[in-house]
Amino acid sequence: TPSTITPGAPCPSIIHLKRDHHLALAVKSTPTEGPPPILQTRFGEFPHASFAGIPYGSQVRARTTPKTANAGRKRKRAAVAADSSSSPSTPAAESGGDKAEEAGAAGSGFVHVLAPTAELWTASLPHRTQVVYTPDSSYILHQLGVRPGSVIIEAGAGSGSFTHAAVRAAYSGYPDGRELEEGEKPRASRFGKVWSFEFHEERAGKLKEEIAAHGLDGLVQITHQDVCKNGFLVPGEEPVSPKANAVFLDLPAPWLAVPHLTRSAPPSTDPTTPISFISPLDPNTATRICCFSPCMEQVTRTVASLRAHGWTSITMLELQHRRLEVRRQQARGYSEGASARTLSEALSRLVTVNALRDARRDDQLAQNKQEKASGKLAQLLDENKETYHSKQGPRKETDPDEGRLVTRNEAELKTHTSYLTFATLPRAWSKEDEEAAMREVQKIS
Numbered sequence: 001t002p003s004t005i006t007p008g009a010p011c012p013s014i015i016h017l018k019r020d021h022h023l024a025l026a027v028k029s030t031p032t033e034g035p036p037p038i039l040q041t042r043f044g045e046f047p048h049a050s051f052a053g054i055p056y057g058s059q060v061r062a063r064t065t066p067k068t069a070n071a072g073r074k075r076k077r078a079a080v081a082a083d084s085s086s087s088p089s090t091p092a093a094e095s096g097g098d099k100a101e102e103a104g105a106a107g108s109g110f111v112h113v114l115a116p117t118a119e120l121w122t123a124s125l126p127h128r129t130q131v132v133y134t135p136d137s138s139y140i141l142h143q144l145g146v147r148p149g150s151v152i153i154e155a156g157a158g159s160g161s162f163t164h165a166a167v168r169a170a171y172s173g174y175p176d177g178r179e180l181e182e183g184e185k186p187r188a189s190r191f192g193k194v195w196s197f198e199f200h201e202e203r204a205g206k207l208k209e210e211i212a213a214h215g216l217d218g219l220v221q222i223t224h225q226d227v228c229k230n231g232f233l234v235p236g237e238e239p240v241s242p243k244a245n246a247v248f249l250d251l252p253a254p255w256l257a258v259p260h261l262t263r264s265a266p267p268s269t270d271p272t273t274p275i276s277f278i279s280p281l282d283p284n285t286a287t288r289i290c291c292f293s294p295c296m297e298q299v300t301r302t303v304a305s306l307r308a309h310g311w312t313s314i315t316m317l318e319l320q321h322r323r324l325e326v327r328r329q330q331a332r333g334y335s336e337g338a339s340a341r342t343l344s345e346a347l348s349r350l351v352t353v354n355a356l357r358d359a360r361r362d363d364q365l366a367q368n369k370q371e372k373a374s375g376k377l378a379q380l381l382d383e384n385k386e387t388y389h390s391k392q393g394p395r396k397e398t399d400p401d402e403g404r405l406v407t408r409n410e411a412e413l414k415t416h417t418s419y420l421t422f423a424t425l426p427r428a429w430s431k432e433d434e435e436a437a438m439r440e441v442q443k444i445s
Ligand code: SAM
Pocket: 129, 130, 131, 132, 155, 156, 157, 158, 159, 160, 161, 162, 163, 197, 198, 199, 200, 203, 225, 226, 227, 228, 229, 250, 251, 252
């Protein structure tokens, strides 16, 4: 990602409106003719030109126009009317009509413009399908052991959310650690790659365009293919094997794709016809797999298929993502260590009740005692008044280290939870491998 925003570049910038509201915006150059491109949001209007050349992370203020007397009402209308998409300015806005006034009313708003990352792309991408969200994708990539240099098979690609997380994790840059020059494309390298399969033609095409726009060509290869029917080799003059060491299946029927993820050909029913078989897996490493399925019936069928095809260490879990808001609860009322005020209130009530009860019991002393009790009561109330007011005082600044730590669940974070089934296919181990290993051992000893 370059450090500043270049209008006309195909890669989108991320417009941060609120913590859970982002837009992906390909900043356009201002045309010589016609209306300038303007981003309209509920926080105001932002000409694309206001993003040009500024560093990522900048705050950008909405375009201001003179406010009108009934700005408040119009601000409301503007917030409802403004959609969250980028569009050329309307003729009304151009002519300074009603719309321009509305924009002026919302003109005190601002947004932040951020560099595109895999996480922000997940938060802002156009949804063509259900997508894998960051809490799941980060855990999956960690469990698959993906690191710079890993080769990943992914099916189906869907909206490309997991694709972006995966390529970021597998991308190893250059072996010498050199940074990319401005405008230089990452090399199609053997140092980390995502082989992505999608059988829906339009989705595959759209994702290809996005991958190219994001400068990820060569690092991600999209193939339009039904993996349950045709497996994971990429068609060409000669079928190409991804030689993957990690596999992620987000499919409705992963158990139909698992039989293609083997190291050797299935036993032939006709021994006279030899089967030509190329494995899509890296022969020199163990392969980890994750199948992402929303219901238990799918999980059990997938587990059965994994077992039947030699996968081991099968585990299944579900991620339950909760964001907890942690804060200090300031001391208040009886629950927090009986303040001076609450103690003296309790004491005064006790004394009064006792005095009145005694007075009722002893008729002879009733008069005296009642007088005494009311005197006592008046005195206590007086004291309490003082304590009460001195305790009330001016409100103290909240001390961040004072009070009890409490947590509460924040409003739901967007996640599409599924069951995650993980397994490992050990690497193939031949007689020759064993002999080579023994030679190594002898060399060391
Ligand atoms: N993981 C994706 C993401 O994060 O954006 C979402 C995947 S979406 C839930 C499932 C995708 O699998 C759909 O786009 C569907 O077209 C594709 N699909 C279903 N069956 C397939 C098959 N047999 N071969 C290839 N793709 C398939």
